[in-house]
Amino acid sequence: MSRLTNLLLFLVLLSACTAKLPTEYKETSDPLTVYPDYMGVTVPCNMAPLHFSIENEGDDYVTILYAGDERLVLAGQDVCPSLKEWRKLVCKGDISVRVFIQQDGNWTAYQPFPVYVSSDSIDPYISYRLISPSYVAYENLTLQQRCLENYDELLIYGNMINSPEEDGQCINCHFTQGGNPERFQFHVRQGMGGTVIANDGNINKVDLKVEGSVSGGVYPAWHPTEKLIAYSTNKTGQSFHTKHLNKIEVQDTYSDLILYDVEANVVHPLECDSNDLDCFPAWSPDGRWLYYCSAHYEQQDTSIVRDEDIIRSFRTMRYNLYRRPFDLATLSFGERQLVYDAMSDSLSATEPKISPDGRWLMFTRGSYGIFHIWHGDADLCLIDLTDSTFTPRVASQLNSDNVEAWHSWSHDGRWVVFSSRREDGNYTRPFFAHHDGNGHFTKPFCLPQDDPEYHRDLLFSYNVPEFMSGRVTYSPQEIADCVKKEAKKAKK
Numbered sequence: 345m346s347r348l349t350n351l352l353l354f355l356v357l358l359s360a361c362t363a364k365l366p367t368e369y370k371e372t373s374d375p376l377t378v379y380p381d382y383m384g385v386t387v388p389c390n391m392a393p394l395h396f397s398i399e400n401e402g403d404d405y406v407t408i409l410y411a412g413d414e415r416l417v418l419a420g421q422d423v424c425p426s427l428k429e430w431r432k433l434v435c436k437g438d439i440s441v442r443v444f445i446q447q448d449g450n451w452t453a454y455q456p457f458p459v460y461v462s463s464d465s466i467d468p469y470i471s472y473r474l475i476s477p478s479y480v481a482y483e484n485l486t487l488q489q490r491c492l493e494n495y496d497e498l499l500i501y502g503n504m505i506n507s508p509e510e511d512g513q514c515i516n517c518h519f520t521q522g523g524n525p526e527r528f529q530f531h532v533r534q535g536m537g538g539t540v541i542a543n544d545g546n547i548n549k550v551d552l553k554v555e556g557s558v559s560g561g562v563y564p565a566w567h568p569t570e571k572l573i574a575y576s577t578n579k580t581g582q583s584f585h586t587k588h589l590n591k592i593e594v595q596d597t598y599s600d601l602i603l604y605d606v607e608a609n610v611v612h613p614l615e616c617d618s619n620d621l622d623c624f625p626a627w628s629p630d631g632r633w634l635y636y637c638s639a640h641y642e643q644q645d646t647s648i649v650r651d652e653d654i655i656r657s658f659r660t661m662r663y664n665l666y667r668r669p670f671d672l673a674t675l676s677f678g679e680r681q682l683v684y685d686a687m688s689d690s691l692s693a694t695e696p697k698i699s700p701d702g703r704w705l706m707f708t709r710g711s712y713g714i715f716h717i718w719h720g721d722a723d724l725c726l727i728d729l730t731d732s733t734f735t736p737r738v739a740s741q742l743n744s745d746n747v748e749a750w751h752s753w754s755h756d757g758r759w760v761v762f763s764s765r766r767e768d769g770n771y772t773r774p775f776f777a778h779h780d781g782n783g784h785f786t787k788p789f790c791l792p793q794d795d796p797e798y799h800r801d802l803l804f805s806y807n808v809p810e811f812m813s814g815r816v817t818y819s820p821q822e823i824a825d826c827v828k829k830e831a832k833k834a835k836k
Contacts, residue, residue, distance in 0.1 A: 363406050363419035366444050369451035376400060376443055376454040378423075379796060383441075383457040386778045386786035388466035388759065392494050393430035394459060394789070397422050397796040402445035411461075412436030422796050427494060434461050460786070462778050464758040468493055469525070469812040470774065470791075471500065471518045474804040477770060487518045487530060489815050495794040500816050505824040507535060517808035518816075521566035523755055525816045529564055529573065538831030540823065543571065543606055547818060551831035553577075554611045558598045565625040565634070570672065571606040574625040574634055583655045593658050594715035597651045599623045601636060603675060604834065611834045614668075614677055623663070623714060626696045634670055634677065635696040635705065637663040637714065659712050662692040665705075665727075683734050684727060692716075693725070693736075695750060699757040703730055704783060706739070706760070708749045717749040717763060717772065717807075724748045724762060726783055741785040742777055750808045757781065761809045764788070772805040 376383075377399035387394065398405055398421050407423045409416045411433045416425055423441075425433070433439050442456040471489045487500040503513040514533040521527040529541045538549040539561050552560040552575065561575030579598040585591060599621045601614040616622055621639045628635065639661055645653050654661065664686050669678040686693040686709065694716055695708045705727040708716045716722035723743045725736050742748060744766035751762035758779055763772040767790075775788040790799060791806075 363417045365406060365408060365417055366446070366451040366453075369444060369453045372452050372454060374452075374454070376457070378443075380790040380792075380799065382459060382789055384460075384787055385789040386460040386462050387434075387789065388462055388464060388492075388778075389434055390465040390468070390493050392492060392792045393425045393427060394792050395422065395424040395794060395796045398443055398445070400443075400445055400454075402447050404446035406444045406446075408442050408444075409433055409439055410442075411439045424794070424796070437461055462758075464756070464778065466492055466759045466776070467523060467754045467811040467813055469815050470752075470761060470809050471520070471528075471812055471816070472774065472809045473515070473517045473807040475807050476803065477805050485513070485515050487515060489525075489812065490791070491815070492791075495792070498815065499820050500818075501530070501540075501820050501823040501827070503532075505820060506827055513537075516562065517810070519564045519566065519808075519810060520812055522568055523811050523813045525812050525814045527566065527571075528816065529561075529566070531560065531562060531564075532827055536827050538827075540826055541573075541606060542816075542818060547823065547826045549826050549829055549831045550609065551833045552602070552604060552611055554613075554834060554836040556836075557602065557611070557613065558600055561602065561604060563624050565627050568627055568629055568631045570631065572675070573604045573606060574627065575602050575604060576600065576623040576625060576636070577602055578623065581651060581655070583658070589720060590718050592718050593655070593713060594718060595654055595658060595661065596621050596623060596714065597654050601625055601634075603677075605675070609832065609834050611836050612675055613836070616680075621663075621714075624695050626698060628667075628698050629700050629702045631672065632670055633667045635665065635667045635683065635698065637694045637696065637707075638666050638680075639663045639692075639714070661713055662687045662690070663694050663714055665693045665696055665707060684736055697751055697753060698729070699753050699779075700755060701757050701781070703728060704757070704779075705729055706751055706753070707736075708751070709736070709738075717747060720746055720765075720769070722747045722749050724751060728783060737783075739783075739785060742775075742788055747772070752810045753779075754811050755813065759811075760785070761811065762788075763806060763809060767799065771799075771802070772807065773799050774806045774809040 378396045382394045405421045414436045439459040440456045443454045474486045486502040490497045516531045518530045531539045558577040562578045563576045565574045578596045583593045601622045603612040625636045665684040666680045668680050693709050694714050709725045710716045710719040710722040724739045747765040749763050764775045774791045777785040777788040
């Protein structure tokens with residue numbers, strides 16, 4: 345093929361993918377709708393391109409994105425800049441987006457909307473569990489990792505690697521030490537049960553259930569600097585509502601806290617009231633405090649079993665936030681201190697997480713219970729730990745009319761990721777927002793995908809998104825081989 349032929353072919357292809365702005369059009373102030381809603385959001389400078397679809401009816405579409413002296417014109421209802429094109433725009437600063445829609449041969453120009461670009465980069469990966477909202481099905485549970493700088497999604501581990509459908513395992517969520525992908529853990533229930541712990545090149549399965557404990561480790565919190573993991577041990581059940589707007593209730597009938605020494609393979613139970621239901625531990629960034637939520641329960645009706653009494657009392661089960669001082673030298677905890685008395689507000693507070701600078705405690709608050717991912721009134725709240733009153737406030741910029749729950753801080757505290765059901769009320773999706781360091785957030789935006797319709801078509805929920813500094817390098821098969829081994833019994 346001659347150079348001239350190559351040049352002509354290149355020009356034909358170039359003209360085929362280059363859109364032209366209409367020269368004649370009318371201006372309108374009518375509302376423009378795009379999905380996902382990226383209008384007016386703030387994004388990190390290293391985030392994957394925002395791909396969206398224009399929802400307004402039309403026969404043809406042209407969109408211009410401009411930042412500084414950089415211009416990008418795209419044709420079509422789906423606006424999908426390439427990674428290279430997006431990087432050119434982002435490096436110029438904030439982006440303006442203007443959409444032109446043709447209908448019946450006439451073009452209309454809509455008012456531009458901004459996409460703000462923050463110089464604060466975001467952690468390059470998140471991990472999460474993909475789970476069907478079928479409540480009782482364990483089939484095809486997977487732990488995933490997603491690169492936030494592009495659209496790459498990789499499997500960490502899937503329960504179907506080891507188990508046929510009829511023997512499906514439940515695997516709970518992957519959790520790291522401070523976002524370190526070389527130190528992570530997750531729990532396997534049912535067949536081949538145990539806790540898988542990866543620790544600097546070694547991966548093992550351990551049995552954390554010791555004499556006197558309710559269960560093995562369930563909800564984890566890895567100490568920020570040491571090879572120590574705090575767990576809650578839980579006896580958990582599910583009940584289903586026939587009339588209540590909240591479809592399902594997940595409740596603990598027993599729960600306690602333990603500390604696991606990874607190197608010594610020793611479990612240290614925490615001394616606590618047997619009538620307290622302690623759950624969701626979380627360390628302060630300096631490792632000196634362990635935060636958690638706790639409800640006090642004393643059986644009211646002794647004519648029925650404890651589990652049934654708790655199920656019947658679901659509307660009155662409320663959790664407060666507490667913390668305990670931790671002595672690293674002796675691996676011991678002091679007396680608990682009340683952080684937030686949610687019960688006095690007729691509310692329930694769970695899932696505490698502390699920002700990396702130690703100032704902000706974010707938690708989920710609802711009217712009752714502990715598993716707020718199923719509660720439509722669940723909101724994210726903040727406590728400024730530098731204020732001795734520990735007065736909570738709603739993080740209004742993050743919340744919607746539906747569920748906001750599981751959340752994670754980036755390594756520098758400038759970004760949060762959280763689970764929300766704001767789109768359809770059924771499926772959780774990860775949303776991100778920028779944090780200014782003073783308790784204020786920008787408008788949240790959904791995890792970008794290559795296909796703008798991806799989240800509408802996905803029949804799985806994202807569960808417990810957590811930031812990571814890189815990707816997990818163990819292969820799914822290496823992890824599966826570990827799961828198949830007999831669990832090493834922890835000592836007490």
